[in-house]
Amino acid sequence: SQQGEEDPQALSIQEGENATMNCSYKTSINNLQWYRQNSGRGLVHLILIRSNEREKHSGRLRVTLDTSKKSSSLLITASRAADTASYFCATDGASGSRLTFGEGTQLTVNP
């Protein structure tokens, strides 16, 4: 099964609202990453948080990591219609090997 699992599977909000997506994983990690995918395109890296970090910011993005609960959240503040996309979390294993992606959250931001 997938290492990372996103929740919810789909999220629909109005422009200006905040969007929160969650990711749970099963095994120990070195870091956790979030990616974005516009429809029919490749993935784009958004942010990486290391296992010894608890929170990280990048522009309107805020990521938290709770290694005791094996979970992470991605918060997008003041959402825009252009934020409409699928968002994936990706984890590595404790050995720092390749990434395993979750199934993604489909975010729709309505103008």
Add this chain to the structure above:
Amino acid sequence: DVKVTQSSRYLVKRTGEKVFLECVQDMDHENMFWYRQDPGLGLRLIYFSYDVKMKEKGDIPEGYSVSREKKERFSLILESASTNQTSMYLCASSFYPGPHSNEQFFGPGTRLTVL
């Protein structure tokens, strides 16, 4: 900026054909990856490579092979295409060598249909 290109955006092939999907990156990255993406299944790793002429099986290597003769190019080969290989194929690369996880840069994807 890192650029990862894939040879085709859309490809239609017939069952039994040999199919080549090409991926090229221009930033001298050591690591390259091939994924397939299907609805409800997310991204699944087919093969990856940490160096020239080196390859490692991912989670779903059956029915696929790869070639990495040059550092910048990683090819995915479907020896005999089947309808269950209809999917979106994504290539990615990353910078650091060895088993250290880091940011992956993705190509635009190839949507392959096998009839």
